[in-house]
Amino acid sequence: MKAYVLHGINDLRYEEVQQPDCPEGWALVKVKAAGICSSDIPRIFVKGTYHFPTIPGHEFAGIVERVGASEDEHLIHKHVGVFPLIPCRECQQCHDRHYEMCEHYDYLGSRRDGGFAEYVAVPTWNLVVLDNTIPFTHAAMLEPLSVALHAMKMAGVTDKSKVGIVGTGMIGICAAQWAKSMGARQVVVIGRNEQKRGLVENCGLDYLNSDNNDSTGMFDIVLEAVGTSQTIQQAITASVPSGKIVLMGNPASDILLKQDVYWRILRKQLCVSGTWNSSYDGTYLSDWTDAVEALKNGMVTVDPLISHLFLQQQLPDGLDIMLKHREPYCKVMTVWNN
Numbered sequence: 001m002k003a004y005v006l007h008g009i010n011d012l013r014y015e016e017v018q019q020p021d022c023p024e025g026w027a028l029v030k031v032k033a034a035g036i037c038s039s040d041i042p043r044i045f046v047k048g049t050y051h052f053p054t055i056p057g058h059e060f061a062g063i064v065e066r067v068g069a070s071e072d073e074h075l076i077h078k079h080v081g082v083f084p085l086i087p088c089r090e091c092q093q094c095h096d097r098h099y100e101m102c103e104h105y106d107y108l109g110s111r112r113d114g115g116f117a118e119y120v121a122v123p124t125w126n127l128v129v130l131d132n133t134i135p136f137t138h139a140a141m142l143e144p145l146s147v148a149l150h151a152m153k154m155a156g157v158t159d160k161s162k163v164g165i166v167g168t169g170m171i172g173i174c175a176a177q178w179a180k181s182m183g184a185r186q187v188v189v190i191g192r193n194e195q196k197r198g199l200v201e202n203c204g205l206d207y208l209n210s211d212n213n214d215s216t217g218m219f220d221i222v223l224e225a226v227g228t229s230q231t232i233q234q235a236i237t238a239s240v241p242s243g244k245i246v247l248m249g250n251p252a253s254d255i256l257l258k259q260d261v262y263w264r265i266l267r268k269q270l271c272v273s274g275t276w277n278s279s280y281d282g283t284y285l286s287d288w289t290d291a292v293e294a295l296k297n298g299m300v301t302v303d304p305l306i307s308h309l310f311l312q313q314q315l316p317d318g319l320d321i322m323l324k325h326r327e328p329y330c331k332v333m334t335v336w337n338n
């Protein structure tokens, strides 16, 4: 099969490799769509994967081609999304079924081979069986959609909430859609990039440019979806007294808070919490089952979020656009096995 294999930092090669084995309890998924996550950029070009060679890609969907055990044969030909985290099932968090906080997890696309390939081996527990009506390109966005939902559940959005989202990335925009679907009184996406305004508004959301508008004390829930000192300070400033800040953005360096901003956390008695990954528990109800439901009934809009659609051979073009910010993007998606 063809796959993008990372042989070292900044050494991704599109090459012929062996199809993965499919042991008992696993399925071989024929990849039909794979999204590039913003975390793939440092993973491929700066930090590398946990070991080499590894096939990156953790946001993908496809069709079950083969299974390792005869009792899983009902899965063959099913359309599936994939929860990319493989829990250890031994740590306390796994016992509590908070697999997203597992201490010794394996991960498709960073710790083991992932979805930038024509085929990928996946434990059957990680397969999310889908209606054939859901396009693969949408199903490949189940992971970021679930991460965004997890954050909004953490925030405790109600119909009285005024929600501000700092950041105009894919997950920020998804989170804003979830807040709206939860009935929030007001949902505003806060950014500095006027080029993102159309994209945000196409999803039926309000956009506020923080360079021209003051958002001080406007929101009782603020989701920080960038991960820089400046945007975290912005989130703290945008909160009302007794407000809730949920931190989601992955920082690329140390976070420093100015003394007066730090004081605002104390004086405004803010609740600051973190959110990580998404909840998933096989066929049991989770962020993932909610995300599948929302895709089916159109509660969230994902089509406008796909800014670039490439064939599998053109994946490096997509990586390049994201690495060099050559043009504005939201979700860069690739289609496979066409």
Ligand SMILES: [Zn+2]
Pocket: 037, 038, 039, 058, 059, 143, 144
């Ligand atoms: Zn991701």
Ligand SMILES: [Zn+2]
Pocket: 087, 088, 089, 090, 091, 092, 093, 094, 101, 102, 103, 104, 105
């Ligand atoms: Zn564990």
